[in-house]
Amino acid sequence: MGPLMPKKKSDRTKKLRPKKTIRNKKQPSASSSGPLHPMKVPPSKTFPDGHITTRHEHCRHNPSGRDQFYPDEIHEIAKEHFSKVKKRPCPLPLKFGSSGSAYDELIAGWVQYWNELLTPDVPLEPNLFKALVASESSFDPNILADRKNPKSARGLTQITDDTRKILGDEKGELKDHHITATREEMNDPNISIYAGVRWLFHKRHLASSKLGRMATWEEAVAEYKSIRQGLKRGVKRDKVLMDRFLKYLEDYRKCGTK
Amino acid sequence: MRNKIAFLLFLVLISASACTIPAHKKAAEDNYRSKYPYTVLGEDYGLLTEDDVAISSCIAHPSPFSLQESSPHPYWQCFSLSGSAFECEEADENEEGRTAILAVVLKKDGITNDYLSRRAIPLDACNSHKDDWVRLTSNQKFVCISGGLINDDSDKMYRSWIFESYKTAKGCDSYFQGGCNLAHKIQNGCNLAIMAQPAP
Numbered sequence A: 001m002g003p004l005m006p007k008k009k010s011d012r013t014k015k016l017r018p019k020k021t022i023r024n025k026k027q028p029s030a031s032s033s034g035p036l037h038p039m040k041v042p043p044s045k046t047f048p049d050g051h052i053t054t055r056h057e058h059c060r061h062n063p064s065g066r067d068q069f070y071p072d073e074i075h076e077i078a079k080e081h082f083s084k085v086k087k088r089p090c091p092l093p094l095k096f097g098s099s100g101s102a103y104d105e106l107i108a109g110w111v112q113y114w115n116e117l118l119t120p121d122v123p124l125e126p127n128l129f130k131a132l133v134a135s136e137s138s139f140d141p142n143i144l145a146d147r148k149n150p151k152s153a154r155g156l157t158q159i160t161d162d163t164r165k166i167l168g169d170e171k172g173e174l175k176d177h178h179i180t181a182t183r184e185e186m187n188d189p190n191i192s193i194y195a196g197v198r199w200l201f202h203k204r205h206l207a208s209s210k211l212g213r214m215a216t217w218e219e220a221v222a223e224y225k226s227i228r229q230g231l232k233r234g235v236k237r238d239k240v241l242m243d244r245f246l247k248y249l250e251d252y253r254k255c256g257t258k
Numbered sequence B: 001m002r003n004k005i006a007f008l009l010f011l012v013l014i015s016a017s018a019c020t021i022p023a024h025k026k027a028a029e030d031n032y033r034s035k036y037p038y039t040v041l042g043e044d045y046g047l048l049t050e051d052d053v054a055i056s057s058c059i060a061h062p063s064p065f066s067l068q069e070s071s072p073h074p075y076w077q078c079f080s081l082s083g084s085a086f087e088c089e090e091a092d093e094n095e096e097g098r099t100a101i102l103a104v105v106l107k108k109d110g111i112t113n114d115y116l117s118r119r120a121i122p123l124d125a126c127n128s129h130k131d132d133w134v135r136l137t138s139n140q141k142f143v144c145i146s147g148g149l150i151n152d153d154s155d156k157m158y159r160s161w162i163f164e165s166y167k168t169a170k171g172c173d174s175y176f177q178g179g180c181n182l183a184h185k186i187q188n189g190c191n192l193a194i195m196a197q198p199a200p
Helices: A009-017 A019-025 A069-085 A104-118 A126-137 A162-167 A188-213 A219-223 A228-233 A236-254 B002-019 B024-033 B050-059 B123-137 B180-187
Strands: A037-039 A051-056 B077-080 B083-089 B097-109 B111-116 B142-147 B149-153 B159-161 B165-166 B169-174
Touching: A009 B002, A037 B159, A069 A104, A069 A188, A104 B149, A126 A188, A126 A219, A126 A236, A162 A188, A188 A219, A219 A228, A219 A236, A219 B149, A228 A236, A236 B097, A236 B149, A236 B159, B002 B024, B002 B149, B024 B050, B024 B169, B050 B077, B050 B180, B077 B097, B083 B123, B097 B142, B123 B165
Parallel strands: B111 B159
Antiparallel strands: A037 A051, B077 B142, B083 B097, B097 B111, B142 B165, B149 B159, B165 B169
């Protein structure tokens, strides 16, 4: 199979993001599927107090011109391309049952996608990302970390609500390649893996800035788990948690790739 | 003299009944041990039910416990609460602010058992779990806790586990939402008919 994401942005737009310009003109039909998004309309003569309306995600205006992905596009890419991706993580479910290998195709696809898009010096390895998912959620897509707080980490990659907002914020710390998804959509394995890989790339970028050199992917994982500085200081528990992740990684690497 | 003997006998009977697990709890224990022979390590002091034990299989297939091998399957163990601690050890700051590693520390046979959260969590969330711990363990003698083995460092009298949930006679708390509720796990896709079987 060819690359998922051609390197030139213009090509990318043409091939995978044809909707950027079309989207603004397209009118949703009554039968069109996909979620509606609430939109605050500022005060005007007609509505002096402003009001809230809804918009279909296909109609969302994109004034910044930055890539902003929506769940329907994420599903479309996965459906069209990922069954052909060759470099997959180790298919061993370890002891996690069938869910331990249920997301291999999505992991392989999104890892390749982001590798092609962001062209890191050392590509992210599908096995490493699978080990991260194992350590974070034991492959349970429905979990929420804190029962008292719906904003807490959720889904396969344990993306928090704060992280979700950063991932979607075109004026925030991410320069490009955003994702707009609801809190609940982060329980969708496809969205969660897409967002998780993107977040791991960002965490590597953050760790590199702090270190003054390119961080390794293992350091990016430590940043993802908020234990990187503790590891540097020799905090025992941080090391135990990192060792657990590394053990999964070792097990997956043993069986190689498909 | 007869009164003294009767009083002593009364005391013995009272203390024996306090330490004995009721027959129906024993039967329930026998039942879950036959269904889930690997999941509970040692005594359960009458605290665990079949549902508690079954939840472990929703996370990972059961397998015989081994100190030589880390395991994602959460094993239940019960400890005396004397010398126990609940700690929120501060970790890195991130986009959510201050974070901490949640750690339940329990001792048995001179070994410190450290049950840890999977990652650093917001400090507030850790403190909220700590409040629950104080509430659920006050005036209790024993706690049962579940978690997969990370590493055994018996030479240093230290054993680490991933924290899943714990239970006292007062109630249960878990790391993940619904982690004390089998119905919730089943509703969210846990297939016990498959998962309760040993790992292939």
